[in-house]
Amino acid sequence: MEKVYRYNEIASGIAAQIRDGILRSGDKLPSVRMLCKEYAVGMNTAKRVFLELEAQSLVEAKPQSGFFVSNRRVERLPLPAVSKPSLIANHHEPSELSTRVYSSIGRGDLTLFSIGVPSGSLLPLAKLKKEILYATRALKEGGTEYEPLQGNVKLRRMVAVRSLGWGGNLHEDDLITTAGGVNALSFCLMALGKPGDTVAIESPCYPGILQLVISLGLKVLELPTHPVTGIEIDALRKVVSKIDICLLIPNFNTPLGSCMPDAHKKEVVQLLAASNIPLIEDDIYGDLYFGTQRPRCCKSFDTEGNVLWCSAVSKTLAPGYRVGWVAPGKYKEKLLKLKLVHALASTSVIHEAVGNFLKTGRYDRHLHQLRRTLQHNYQHFIDAVTEYFPEGTKTTRPQGGLAIWIEFNKEVDAVKLYELAMKQKISIAPGPMFTLQDQYQNCIRLCIGLPWSDELKFKLKQLGNLAKMM
């Protein structure tokens, strides 16, 4: 798969030490020469390590003295606490709040901290255009014909090959393509759930999932979720007899950005398999890791075919293409039938184009760049939040994905903040969107997928000032 450069590997290790507080603000870093010895690398590699850390604003060069951990690191905002939803299944309609927030999609006059997709300026637009052109030429009848029911073979093959990167071992025949990620989740829930069934999810949770579950006549059970390690397994164990389906975003979920450790993933998969409760795993952010290592998926611990692994290119390449897929394990026949009956086929041209983009390695090169940009953005966002947001602000420290989750003091009302911010042309996602219960009133989600700029920094300052006034 993708080549990981040695300098990048070393830089990530040092960055982790800085973030974890092992190296502290003002600490001197080893010299270039010492680095060469310590890691057995050449001068050029060692120099690139420092350039990389500098680009991430983690270190600063001082003339004649070498590199030091940046001063700005001195403040380190605390993490939000583990969420504590009540363990009761809800089936009432989600508030209209998220519909209001999402209606801002495409509004060029707003700064859209609310929309969880990478900005177009971070995407390989020219290459994608060419890929579409090639696809119209390569496909029989220019792509006007129906695809095979399971979906574009090239795309499925490449998704299968890439599964090795997260500990999976998929075959193209294990996969079914869908019209984007939401469509994959929709088919999974339709295949597995019957009205009145209960679906366990993370809390806070992506509003689209809340709406989807409720729309199908299913109930939502929100699980306590740790901002770093994901759902609390003890809580899941307690409710396992009351639930019918579990739907998680184990890797860099939105809004928390938590990533379940491998041991947790394994335990959850085994726990659910023992009760024959299917796990729908939404891995749509899995490729957006900031470190050097792609996190594993729950699917990689699945020996029973009980995990339905879903993903898409909507968060990494092209939201508007509607290209997603699912590896539905033992539920494959059910999913295939649903696709036949409710969709018939995917859009041949676009799925071929994405399949080819993956095949030629362009996707990996793009992801490499996108991950770096998002990691830098993340650092800038955290710096701005640290500098401008009111005392008592807590924030998540995701190691990947597109979002950070801010918890203000209890005085800050996120919905009011949303309304005040909209008057200043700033759109944020207020906490109550992410739950069916009365919670997260003082929380917001910020999307880090916008290209960093002084204007963005200024907007975050404005947002911080609004929060301070509350």
Next chain:
Amino acid sequence: MEKVYRYNEIASGIAAQIRDGILRSGDKLPSVRMLCKEYAVGMNTAKRVFLELEAQSLVEAKPQSGFFVSNRRVERLPLPAVSKPSLIANHHEPSELSTRVYSSIGRGDLTLFSIGVPSGSLLPLAKLKKEILYATRALKEGGTEYEPLQGNVKLRRMVAVRSLGWGGNLHEDDLITTAGGVNALSFCLMALGKPGDTVAIESPCYPGILQLVISLGLKVLELPTHPVTGIEIDALRKVVSKIDICLLIPNFNTPLGSCMPDAHKKEVVQLLAASNIPLIEDDIYGDLYFGTQRPRCCKSFDTEGNVLWCSAVSKTLAPGYRVGWVAPGKYKEKLLKLKLVHALASTSVIHEAVGNFLKTGRYDRHLHQLRRTLQHNYQHFIDAVTEYFPEGTKTTRPQGGLAIWIEFNKEVDAVKLYELAMKQKISIAPGPMFTLQDQYQNCIRLCIGLPWSDELKFKLKQLGNLAKMM
């Protein structure tokens, strides 16, 4: 909209007289000179009338004598009788037969009389490729961004403009785009039905609709249907208190090809509105009329917003593009919400390309050509069926669409015929696919969307011989 040439209008009138038996085999037609006088047209127009009728194999020129109605017209197969399903709601799974038949999609080694789409060779492939290229250039961020929730504005505007052609008066804001026609029907049924509800449909009925209704936990009530005029309104009146939704393909439905007269449409719309039963109108074949006049839609008689009018380009332009739409009347908010929750958006690039193809008039020019081709194909198919199929064969006489429905003598078992034909690389759609009841065992559907050729004729001869042997 589209220009209808005078010669074409006159030819259609004469063709109708031939088909209706007013002009009979061997009858002499008026001379070119007489035609000029009668219709007040020039010589060139009159000559083109005869060329057109000749192209349709309806008339033959005899040297020095003029034009005569073709001899082959002498035999005229009778129509199948009105269908007589029992008026009981069914909710069992459709047979696996249609899954088997549809699994042949894309198999180049078969003659696919079974698949109801126009062959790629009848589609404007080069122009469509260009249109896609333009779309990637015209759209912001190359179409990687999400569309507005309701769908591509250009496409909705053009579908609205074209609604004038069928007596409608839609505005772009009345329309929501979908990923193809099936997706539109799926959203409508999801929005309107709850498990256990009963949906009245035509019988025989498109298998995809049977599967869709059953898949959502709804029941199917099959209505007696006339091969020319569609559902029997008296039957609908009898069951109206037992049904919750009505789903019809009033224009050139598959497999019968029936087209409800305007008066019937109006009556059905009023009958259903009086009982507050929504009508889902699938108009996917409406543009494929053989005559000069596009048939009206039920939606054009809808004063209450009770008709959900659905269509797509899957039967006319590009099955693999997945471009459809719905005008859901008073159910618009429900439909919009379903689209948000289950699909989020359509594929921006392809929907823009189709929108533009409609806008530039290319779609109308293509349809004009496609209709002529299908009309000629229809004539060839009927001729071959008349010539090669066993005594006692009955056939529909659709005035548009993509299918003819054949009723054999009771001795012919359509499923066995399907299996025998497959051994000779011929795929047909056997009657039992089109119902949940025990009927149509001696019926098949033939799709006329393949380009006519001697080979096709030979395949129909083979098929006829197989049926004769039974």
